[in-house]
Amino acid sequence: MTDDAPRPLAERPWVAHSVIVWLPMGENWIWTQVADHRRFRPLVLTKRVENLDAFPLDDVGGELVAAYANPWRRVWAKAARSVGAPYPAWRRAIGRHRPVLLHTHFGQAGFDNLALRRRTGVPHVVSVYGADIWRWGRREDWRPRYRRMFQEVDTFVAEGSAMKRRMVELGCPERKVRVSHLGVDLHRIPFRPRQPGDGGEVRCLMAGRAIEKKGMIHGLRAFIRVAQTHPELRLTVMTWGDADYKIRLVDGLRRLAEEHEVADRIEWFGLRPYDEYLRIIRDSHVFLVPSVIAENGDAEGGAPVTAIEVSASGMPIVGFAHCDIPEVVRDGVSGFLAPERDDDGLADRLAYVVERPGDWLEMGRAGRAWIEAEYNAATSGTRLEAIYDDVLAGTTTESEHDDAT
Incomplete structure (x- = not known):
């Protein structure tokens, strides 16, 4: 050394x-x-x-x-x-x-x-x-x-x-x-305490490429289940990719939302410049990271850098205990993790966080402190x-x- x-x-x-x-x-x-x-x-x-x-x-x-x-x-x-x-x-x-x-x-x-x-x-x-x-x-x-x-x-x-x-x-x-x-540049990601929006609105966020390992189908299923009893819940999906299979994946997500009559509660974005992406993070309350091992063997490294960035911003996280996500999201401290592909478990944890906005500040502070120490x-x-x-x-x-x- x-x-x-x-x-x-x-x-x-x-x-x-x-x-x-x-x-x-x-x-x-x-x-x-x-x-x-x-x-x-x-x-x-x-x-x-x-x-x-x-x-x-x-x-x-x-x-x-x-x-x-x-x-x-x-x-x-x-x-x-x-x-x-x-x-x-x-x-x-x-x-x-x-x-x-x-x-x-x-x-x-x-x-x-x-x-x-x-x-x-x-x-x-x-x-x-x-x-x-x-x-x-x-x-x-x-x-x-x-x-x-x-x-x-x-x-x-x-x-x-x-x-x-x-x-x-x-x-x-x-x-x-x-x-x-x-690591992420913490100078560009300020800490922002979360609280519900007007009328108690709670906005979830999923972000990542349109590929199977990002697990967006699992996140959407969990959202649909929780949305049935939480009319204040909204979802922002930021995903991208122009290959045919990626377009089919996104089309499948949109059809599922329409079938369950939640399409009007979901906002869709493609890849955005980094500053706009950070604005979307600032405007969201709970991050969903439902990553899985794909059929072709693909998986997160690692953990998605998006999980590091949103935790740095003070946002609670709900996701699967996949690969190294448990090293970023401390289960029960800065977020809650379900076993991989357990959609009901994911929905239960999402509902728990949505129903307890009074806990968001403590979870957000814990997440920020962890990122400052380990992912700066x-x-x-x-x-x-x-x-x-x-x-x-x-x-x-x-x-x-x-x-x-």
Whole structure:
């Protein structure tokens, strides 16, 4: 371990962050990891770029290099990959800045970067986030690749203990898996005490991509049941996705709401800019996080970052005890968790919270305090850099924080 005091930018060694796309709006939690460096400087290696105005690396002293920045680069990049070589633009950037460590985001990209790690000779850290382990890890064509990664990658970073256990089950040596919670920028998420709206209105919120593991069908069923005896209850659903199966999922949710005559009590949103998303959070009273293991094996990492953000805002949470959600939501303290896929249990807990607005402030304060302690972006950044320190020193043993989780 080294002193974690901030270093002047010019004195910081570079860390190469490999991200497939820099950066989808729904992956802002990668931005917090890159932007909250205090002792390292980020060199972002990506295939292509989107939303650069929302995630500008100039503001944090970083540099961005896109392998597909123009048609010629794309041709040379694909030719290099066809023979198992690193992207030429990445290789040149690494030659200029000589990063001390390669940090790849997502397991699939971790495998793709094994050649880059061998070419550079620098230690390789891979962060895993959900589908890359839960879904891809059970595919027969990917298991040999993961076994190879478990041998060659220096350290894996998991969001929580459930994901760590899953990686060990897949064959990763336990000493190679470190837990580092994803952090959120608390400066952008003020605490707001909740109380019912005009006429006693209580507004629930569900937010996430239109995919099975988000469990929105379970959340809607629970809402429908509770709404039958609570006319003051409303629901906001923020979900998105333009693939056919995602559109069918949302259409199914809308039909279910119409069949049970609650459609007029539900407001629907697609993906929104972050500031508008925070406004929706501020205007809501109870958050539903009914995540499940999907039929294809996909699951939360981890825990949804939305659960971290809403708890930071002081909102009580009701959900399933899925993956690492119990590490974010302390059952009976900042929210209530039912067994996974227990729709009646979820409805019972939702009704309990809706009927006790006098408890919301205490639950909200407890949630905020927990996020400040464990999921603060600044704290998470310090912990991630401590993992870098251990990797660079050749240490792979667990830290105190890993043991605590």
